[in-house]
Amino acid sequence: MAVQAASEQSTPLPGDAGVQLGPAAALSCRECGERLPLGPLFACAACFGPLEIAYDFPGGDPARLRERIEAGPDNIWRYAPLLPVPADVASKPNINPGFTKxxxxxxxxxxxxxxxxxxxxxxxxxxxxSFKDRVVAIAVEAARAFGFTTLSCSSTGNLAGAVGAAAARAGLRSCVFIPHDLEQGKVVMAAVYGGDLVGIEGTYDDVNRFCSELIGDPIGEGWGFVNVNLRPYYAEGxxxxxxxxxxxxxxxxxxxxxxxxxxxxxxxxxxxxxxxxxxxxxxxxxxxxxxxxxxxxxxxxxxxxxxxxxxxxxxxxxxxxxxxxxxxxxxxxxxxxxxxxxxxxxxxxxxxxxxxxxxxxxxxxxxxxxxxxxxxxxxxxxxxxxxxxxxxxxxxxxxxxxxxxxxxxxxxxTGPSAVIRPNLDSFREAGLAS
Amino acid sequence: MAVQAASEQSTPLPGDAGVQLGPAAALSCRECGERLPLGPLFACAACFGPLEIAYDFPGGDPARLRERIEAGPDNIWRYAPLLPVPADVASKPNINPGFTKxxxxxxxxxxxxxxxxxxxxxxxxxxxxSFKDRVVAIAVEAARAFGFTTLSCSSTGNLAGAVGAAAARAGLRSCVFIPHDLEQGKVVMAAVYGGDLVGIEGTYDDVNRFCSELIGDPIGEGWGFVNVNLRPYYAEGxxxxxxxxxxxxxxxxxxxxxxxxxxxxxxxxxxxxxxxxxxxxxxxxxxxxxxxxxxxxxxxxxxxxxxxxxxxxxxxxxxxxxxxxxxxxxxxxxxxxxxxxxxxxxxxxxxxxxxxxxxxxxxxxxxxxxxxxxxxxxxxxxxxxxxxxxxxxxxxxxxxxxxxxxxxxxxxxTGPSAVIRPNLDSFREAGLAS
Missing domain, CATH: 3.40.50.1100 (Rossmann fold)
Structure with a gap:
């Protein structure tokens, strides 16, 4: 997948200034430590290393923070103080993943x-x-913060459904790209949420290359690709x-x-x-x-x-x-x-x-x-x-x-232990009557 | 399905006396009001009406009861004081359904x-x-209370998987009966939990008739059919x-x-x-x-x-x-x-x-x-x-x-909005680039 660095961005970044994503303070390069303002970027302008979120976490008594978390909703938003999401995230329409068994x-x-x-x-x-609901839910908040109106991804399965469902509930358009020859079951799971689903004549690698091209093109303005230009946020899930x-x-x-x-x-x-x-x-x-x-x-x-x-x-x-x-x-x-x-x-x-x-x-x-x-x-x-x-x-x-x-x-x-006629003799013969 | 009334029971009922299922006090006939001790029965001895659970609920301050429920686990066991289950139910191995969104x-x-x-x-x-996990979880507790060692049911789908999973986690044997010609996907979901799965050559009605026969036979001793002889408990879920x-x-x-x-x-x-x-x-x-x-x-x-x-x-x-x-x-x-x-x-x-x-x-x-x-x-x-x-x-x-x-x-x-070649022109032609 082509790396799109910050300096290559030709159009103004939506939401560059004044983005409020809770404790998220900046983007930070995992390789060289370079810091960038929060934006829809995924690679360092200086060294092309991957960007991740740097936080200003709340200080104070850990016991108070634990109590606050425990009093929160039964989903990932109980940890909102530790995630790149707005403080009021739990009140927005969202598929609310997490706190699984x-x-x-x-x-x-x-x-x-x-x-x-x-x-x-x-x-x-x-x-x-699948766990993809966690990462996509965070990406939705970033997409909202940056003013994106279309949620997108390339996928061969779980991710397509997670993006389709999350976008539907958030009221965002979704447009998901898949190889055209996926099994029907996976296509149904990706398409049922009513967003656009586009089959690409090619392999998954072709799908990814096409998505990178789309991000760099004016067509892709306003598009949040959860695992590309929203990846630093997405990954935090x-x-x-x-x-x-x-x-x-x-x-x-x-x-x-x-x-x-x-x-x-x-x-x-x-x-x-x-x-x-x-x-x-x-x-x-x-x-x-x-x-x-x-x-x-x-x-x-x-x-x-x-x-x-x-x-x-x-x-x-x-x-x-x-x-x-x-x-x-x-x-x-x-x-x-x-x-x-x-x-x-x-x-x-x-x-x-x-x-x-x-x-x-x-x-x-x-x-x-x-x-x-x-x-x-x-x-x-x-x-x-x-x-x-x-x-x-x-x-x-x-x-x-x-x-x-x-x-x-x-x-x-994986199949039946036995197939029998509907009578007790037949059941006895099967040797399961213990 | 044949009705098996209390008086027809030829062998001693396991667990007839001293059964501890929380607030459950007796079985009660929905038609004539006849009361019977808690046991693996589902039809009234007097009128053949369906039996249901009668309770002695805790008295006292509703606010205290609400608090107790809210402090309970994030599953149906938070309502244990209102269900036919032992007070310590939440500490037993169980699939813990409920408290869904x-x-x-x-x-x-x-x-x-x-x-x-x-x-x-x-x-x-x-x-x-599916909601079947709720009813099966209650049936498991009844099965344990009555000393049953095999959990069973007739099913064409959701119930078979719920029984298989619940029995596996509870450490009970399961033996589930299905029509032999179910779709492979449903068979896999029923069989994967490792219990016995028996295909019956016949319709679902044949499967049900066979199960009724099995309950009346000595082979069926120690068997809890969740939706037959455990039905009054099961239904409360x-x-x-x-x-x-x-x-x-x-x-x-x-x-x-x-x-x-x-x-x-x-x-x-x-x-x-x-x-x-x-x-x-x-x-x-x-x-x-x-x-x-x-x-x-x-x-x-x-x-x-x-x-x-x-x-x-x-x-x-x-x-x-x-x-x-x-x-x-x-x-x-x-x-x-x-x-x-x-x-x-x-x-x-x-x-x-x-x-x-x-x-x-x-x-x-x-x-x-x-x-x-x-x-x-x-x-x-x-x-x-x-x-x-x-x-x-x-x-x-x-x-x-x-x-x-x-x-x-x-x-x-339900399918793709479009199938395209992996390039921007092809995407533009599909009319989805908004």
Whole structure:
């Protein structure tokens, strides 16, 4: 995807001055530290590094802030004081994602030999059933602040639905771009919210290139691409996973987290969120380890971790875990850094292990995960078996999506125990009458 | 389905004595008022009428009870003092359904000409994405209390998944019966939780007859069929919809509710729940109207309402709203009674109107409803257009399931706005560059 730097912007930035996004103070380059005013930018004018949000957080008594959060709504807006959103965000029409269940997974723990406490952070409970609702909800607020009237993205699945739903509820136009040959189910999920959906004759890479072209063209004025020119805001949505996990653990850091890797952004923002909670005094500082999880068929970060490299070599994805199938993950180097710094690791599992893990989680905890959840549970199992994840500690495993969206992954191996005639003899013969 | 009365029970009832299910005091016949001790029974020994739960509710200050509820967990167990469940229910492994979003639907309201406040109670946010999680969760507690070790049901869809998930998490065996020729997607959703799933060579009626036979046979000892021998407990789960709606409205009764009708049980229990809140002093009494919603292709209760009959004549269902397709609704007469007593109505909409309503709700509020939600939204629109639902009042419309489960309903009419080549000229030609 072409990088559009601040200095290249030819038209005046909407909302450059006077943008009110709560504690967000500026954009800051993750590479060189350059600061820029808040605007719809994603790359540093000086070094082309990725921009992220710099905050002026409220000072004061952490106990008061905790109380304020706990008295807030049952969604991500309870953390509005820590997010790049206006203070009155909860009163605006929004799909209100977040505060999803942290499932204490005692039966799974027993199967995996975990003697500490094991939890599944289950983001299938979000409005469109994936963590994408979190990031899109933040992008909507940025789009409003910058005066954008069309919400857009390129997508192959979860993101299209999340953008369509969020735009519908916010009263924004949406125009989403997808490869033209997506499965009908995914097309329906993306189109049902009534925004424009445009099929592009080409691959997902072609879709991305086209979107970059559109942003640079006058046609794209007034368009907010959630994961391009709104990316610094959008990405912050993943911090809320860290906030919720700690609050749901009773305002404590977990010892170990297992997080899926697609672009790697989510993992880096979870780490950022944990560090913010410590800095604000909302949780007590202690060491924690972050483990990244990939599918073997798209494991460039895992490969680099194992090889001891700092650079991630792109791959061509070939896995059932399509929501993680990014062959050239932008935040890969940052993920490597975090895994190494915290004493975690990056590991991968095969497609067969992903399917097994989906079924294991469903059978033990009644949680039907997307393939990405199969990746994290599968990697957790592997790390425990290899003695690299401590089974006596508190571990949180992320499930970022819903099994209903990836039925094909388990369908070939999931069916009835028996087919019988409607009588007791036939049932007895089936051997299930215990 | 054969009625099994209390006196026919040949083996000793498990848990007959000393069953502790919170405020549940006895089983009571809805027809003759006969009282029986709590047990796995569903029909009156005296008159074969349906049994329901009679309660000894806590007395005392309503404000204290409200506080206790508000301090409870973010799921149906916050209402444990009003449900047939043990006091410590929230600490047991359970899928913890409920406390789903009450969406203030301002954009939908504008489209429908509603000047009062319009809300969607969106039960797609439950763990397996339908209201069935509520009723099954209560049935699990009854199964535990009666010492049952297998959780079972007959199902064609939503219920099978809810039973599979709840049993998995509770550590109970499950054995669910379905017609052998269900679509693969539904089979996968029912089977993935690892319980036994049995395909029956026959229709759904054959499946039901077989289940009744099984309950009467020694094989069925220790089996809890959630919607047969646990039905009185199971059905109470629907009361929680009424509780949540009132609490989410700030402890006020709505003026008007639009509720889907399958067996009619949900509507009668919502009415029961509202009356309980008034009796306990948790909300102030005022008149409310309950409207029932059916699909034209399965509208026996709507037909009886319009004809002024007290009796519901069975029909053969033919509608896309499969989760409502019960041609002989057991609680039909009670529904008629409630609609007439409260000044509501029962109305139906065509399959085309259902699809339109699903899209309307998605487009205005970002909520993708199951066909049952299309039925309630469609009926709401029809009632407003005909001047039978007051647009100046507070109205709550139920969406009891998730559009992801009934994609086929909207697929034929939901697709891309355009398919283009990946360049700006092609995009301009499509006329979407506004």
């Amino acid at each position: 942290l499932v204490k997974a005692d039966r799974l723990a027993r199967e995996l030999g975990v003697t500490g406490s094991l939890h599944i952070k289950d983001d299938s409970g979000n409005p469109t059933h 993943s911090k809320t996973l860290a906030y919720e996990i700690c609050e749901q653990l009773g305002w404590e850091l977990p010892d170990q987290l297992v997080v899926p890797i697609a672009s790697g952004s989510q993992l880096t923002k979870i780490d950022k969120g944990l560090k913010e909670l410590v800095a604000l005094g909302l949780v007590e500082d202690k060491p924690y380890k972050i483990f990244g999880a990939q599918a073997e068929g798209c494991s460039p970060v895992s490969r680099a971790f194992k090889d001891g490299h700092d650079v991630v070599r792109p791959v061509r994805p070939d896995t059932i875990a399509k929501s993680l199938a990014i062959g050239n993950p932008a935040d890969g180097p940052y993920v490597l850094d975090i895994a190494r710094r915290t004493g975690g690791a990056v590991e991968d599992v095969t497609d067969a292990q992903i399917v097994d893990a989906i079924k294991l989680l469903a059978r033990t905890e009644g949680v039907f995960a997307e393939t990405a959840g199969g990746v994290t549970v599968g990697v957790t199992r592997k790390l425990i078996e290899e003695g690299r994840l401590d089974p006596s500690l508190t571990t949180v495993v992320l499930n970022t999506g819903d099994g209903l969206k990836t039925l094909d992954a388990v369908a070939p191996t | 009450l969406v203030k639907a301002d954009r939908l309201a504008r489209e429908l000409g509603v000047t009062g406040s319009l809300h969607i109670k969106d039960d797609s946010g439950n763990p397996t994405h 629907s009361k929680t919809l009424a509780y949540e709606i009132c609490e989410q409205l700030g402890w006020e009764l709505p003026d008007q509710l639009v509720v889907p009708i399958a067996s009619g049980s949900q509507l009668t229990k919502i009415d029961k729940g509202l009356k309980e809140l008034v009796a306990l002093g948790l909300v102030e009494d005022k008149p409310y109207k309950i409207f029932g919603a059916q699909a034209e292709g399965c509208s026996p209760v709507s037909r009886a309402f319009k004809d002024g009959h007290d009796v519901v004549r069975p029909v053969r269902p033919d509608t896309i709203a499969k989760s409502l397709a019960i041609g002989n609704p057991a609680d039909g007469p009670y529904v008629l009674d409630i609609a007439r007593r409260t000044g509501g109505a029962v109305e139906d909409v065509t399959d085309a109107q259902i699809v339109d309503a699903i899209k309307l709700l998605a487009r205005t509020e970002g909520v993708f409803a199951e066909t049952a939600g299309g039925v309630t939204v469609g009926v709401t629109r029809k009632l407003i257009e005909e001047g039978r639902l007051d647009p100046s009042l507070t109205t709550v419309v139920l969406n009891t399931g998730d559009g992801l489960k009934t994609l086929d309903a909207v697929a034929p009419t």
